[in-house]
Amino acid sequence: MKLSTRGRYGLKAMYQLALHYGEGPIPLNTIADKQGLSENYLEQLVSTLRREGFLNSVRGAQGGYMLAKSPKDITVGDILRVLEGDMAPADCVVDHNVICEKEEVCVTKLVWMQIKDSINNVIDSISLQDMLDEQVKMDKEKLKV
Amino acid sequence: MKLSTRGRYGLKAMYQLALHYGEGPIPLNTIADKQGLSENYLEQLVSTLRREGFLNSVRGAQGGYMLAKSPKDITVGDILRVLEGDMAPADCVVDHNVICEKEEVCVTKLVWMQIKDSINNVIDSISLQDMLDEQVKMDKEKLKV
DNA sequence: AGAATACCAAGCGATTTAGTTGGAATTAAA
DNA sequence: TTTAATTCCAACTAAATCGCTTGGTATTCT
Secondary structure (H helix, E strand, O other): OOOOHHHHHHHHHHHHHHHOOOOOOEOHHHHHHHHOOOHHHHHHHHHHHHHOOOEEEEOOOOOEEEEOOOHHHOEHHHHHHHHHOOOOOOHHHOOOOOOOOOOOOOHHHHHHHHHHHHHHHHHHHOEHHHHHHHHHHHHHHHHHO | OOOOHHHHHHHHHHHHHHHOOOOOOEOHHHHHHHHOOOHHHHHHHHHHHHHOOOEEEEOOOOOEEEEOOOHHHOEHHHHHHHHHOOOOOOHHHOOOOOOOOOOOOOHHHHHHHHHHHHHHHHHHHOEHHHHHHHHHHHHHHHHHO
């Protein structure tokens, strides 16, 4: 039940961009460097996020990427679903799936649905803005000590 | 974020055994047939569950497997953790892990922790007995219609 | 003109998954 | 006492997936 690097790196990259929201385009190599990721690999993830409308890009020198919406309007769920697909622990509870129509007997399906719902509740309730706020809170805590 | 077949088949097998709890050993081929799984593959999963104390076995003719405890004392979480490992979406939130001690900066880690906690809450709250009860409820609903 | 960037598609080694195969040990039943 | 049914164990394997890398094109600022 692990996330792949797609989801994990993708969230890190989006968080990095949230940190600089409103400051114009940030080039990919900067993001990759700050988060310690392969630029070439990250490119694939970022290109998906752009196609899905969560990022804007500017080509050419001084170009880069920026969030397409405010950090408060992008959730962890948005990002993970784009990069990892539907967050379902089994194929039979993937949205709009057609297979497995023998719902009558399958008690295990109820279990997978509950897992899926709880995951989605969490990730849809956390926005990038929430993560920024959390970071600020953590920094304050650290100062006290 | 999919479960592997280990967790999925394993839960089905354990549920099948719960259906016949107290009736003596059930041979593996019966379980495999009823749930439509490969007997040889299932053997590996079942052997893990036995080693971890959730199943008892009887060797020889008329032998088979049976739950080592009452269905109400075995949770979905028990089964999934044995077969899938710690239910953590990322390595940095696996129990007792040593890597990633840079907790101070990593906001994403907080996200993975919340996902992990919500998954574990769900799977630890569902016992095999709950699944049996659910099945009974579903059967009753069906009769009404 | 040149450098810095985004964009695109294909390839690729390593690992994991989902089994299979082949056998040895044990036990009930014929 | 043989035979059939079963658990138990370890090794092997084909296919898929993962986590990238490579190589190139298009665009835009300086």
